[in-house]
Amino acid sequence: MTKPQPDAGLPADAVVPTPLRRRWSLWVMGGLVLAYVVGLMVPDAGFNPFVDGFLAMISAWALVAVCWAAAYRAGRGRRTGPGRREGHGRPEVLLAAAAVTANTLGDTFELIQHGTDFATFPSAADAGYLLFYVLFLASLIVLVRRQLRGSTRSMILDSVVGSLGAASLLAVLLTPVLNAAAANPPSLGTAVSIAYPMLDLLLLASVAGIVASHGPESGRRWILLVSGLLIFAGADVVFALAPDLYVIGTPLDATWVIALALITLWVDRSGVPRSASGRSTGSVSAVAVPTVSILTGLGVLILASQVPVSGLAVVLASLTMAVATIPLIGRQRVLRVLSRTDDLTGLPNRRAFYADVPGRLGALDGGRHSALLLLDLDRFKEVNDSLGHDVGDRLLVQVGVRLAGSLRATDLLARLGGDEFAVLLADSGHDEAVFVAAKLRAALAEPFLLEGITLHSSASMGIAVHPDQGHDVTSLMRKADMAMYKAKSTRSGHHVYQSDDDSHGDVRLRTLQELRSAIGDDELELHYQPKVDLASGNVQGVEVLVRWNHPTRGLLLPEHFLELVEEAGLMHALTQIVLTKALDQAVLWRAQGELLTIAVNLSASSLVDRDLPDRIGAMIGSRGLPASVLTLEVTEEFLLNDRERARDILTRLRALGVRIAVDDFGTGYSSLAYLRDLPIDELKLDQSFVFPMIDDERAATLVSSAIALAHSLGLQMVAEGVENSVAYDELVRFGCDSAQGYLVSRPVPAEELNVWLADRKVTAIVRGGS
Known part of the structure; x- marks a missing residue:
């Protein structure tokens, strides 16, 4: 039986589970440190051999043991297969383990010479303590160097600013120590001090530099390192400011051991192979540290003008401010560029366009022309409302790329x-x-693929020619807009x-404003055919x-305002109004015993809305209506241009029980494969086929064939535009299912339709009685 190898075959960046024996070693280390810290808090008369001697040494050497175990694991690497291991190279672990060892040796020597006549300054203990600094600083250098590898210049400068600012603040706090040491005559003791x-x-x-660099060290491991170093440095500052008050066995010893314990935990976790998650994307500390450091440097300089501080503090604060100002020159240049650049597409913005056009127009010699094209995407608001602004933004980026690729280098393109x-x-x-406008429209006619959805975009362009239609950018823009x-x-x-x-533009703007008011003031009404x-x-x-x-203009038909609704991005609001009114009327008819279905036309822009099926389902359900009461009529254009989206939307609507009809059937020029692929219930034969059917045998054959095709696919056929009894009788003979048109009734308000229905019932009764 083969012995299982839980780490064999793991991906190279897999996290190796913590071995049980390593967890026990950490528990033992933590228990010893805790016992030592608690012992220090118990008041005693002086040096306690058990606490200040035995517990101090055994806890310190337990930290050393854990560090070297981590260094061993780091050097040993990760097993990548039977008999193979992969080193992952973490020299900072080895250096940190050596640093903790040096500090513990210093503690051990100081404890040995405690209470003897051999206590001197400096001593071998100082050598161990100073070696701790040197080795751990080397470990941090390795860590920072790896973090900043491949970093931007600004990140490196932020790290330098953070380091200098923190050092200047500490130099102020240590001013008495630095001044006292500098006042002593040169000696080994002075150098050590x-x-x-x-x-x-x-x-x-x-x-501070590590925090500002916000490199791959993160999470608990990151907190352990930073917290340990800050506590260690804080204990050193307290000791430096009051060295005469310190004796072995005071609570100050607890801060050093706690700091070393946190550092040891960082070393232990750093010795474990971990997921190569890549560089951190940044944090609050990455921004806060350079900012606080700059304020600190400024504060130190202001303080130095009021009270004496060490010269080192002034130098460090000055360097902090100097390094902080390095990016300002470049940032000013960047700000000038950004102020003229559209932050989404990277194209020149409105400011840049208005600033550059006059110079280009003025550079033209007499008799030479230039043209200004103003381009606006059709129904773009529908994309934002239905698919979200993120999809709309990506569409604008792709539009900018296509436009730029279709222009000459001498042309100026901007997003206004x-x-x-x-x-x-x-x-x-x-x-x-005109040629360029056609070229740009052709470029935009190619489908865009966004969020897995194929979008077809078009644009409308206005053209104004210089100098014939304007001599300055303002007049050209106004006329191009119209x-x-x-x-x-x-x-x-x-x-x-x-x-x-000019007059057309005024009429359009006035009509658009009136249309917005009409939607808000309930001036839209429904007629029913x-x-x-x-x-x-x-x-039926x-x-x-x-x-x-x-x-003022009376009752307007859809052809007089629907295009403007599309342009203004009001189609969603209009669709909601129509559905609400129609479903409310269906409720009234059912209360009167009229079980009529209602068919509502939906534009292609309305069907881009992902939430449309859910909204329709909620509207039907809230009124207690069966979903089959509603038929949604869609165009072949929508079905053919975006087959996948059509399938998704129509399938969801059909799942609710809503019926789907294809309006103006037969007017498209594409494949009829959508009849097989999409969930459709009925076809509405366009009136252009019904009108000539009486006198044109070929037209009659087309109508008969279309009806047979629909029935063979399990679909119903509805004929539109039936205006005479001959066409009506022919459709009955061909087996058409339903018909509508002026022969039956014109579209009328609900009140008139109620009268018409009542009269029809009376007529049927009279005929039946006769």
């Missing part, structure tokens, strides 16, 4: 804001501008400014058609 505070300065500076872009074509007149809205309203794609566009079952002659449902009851 100065070495302690200087090494503390370096230790604290290293800690939102979904609006501007282009200045150098040395281009009317014909060149031309752009003319292109939107006519769906021509692009339009070159003409003098009569009945659909008749051709087999029985019964009215109605199609819902929206009308705008304009206060």
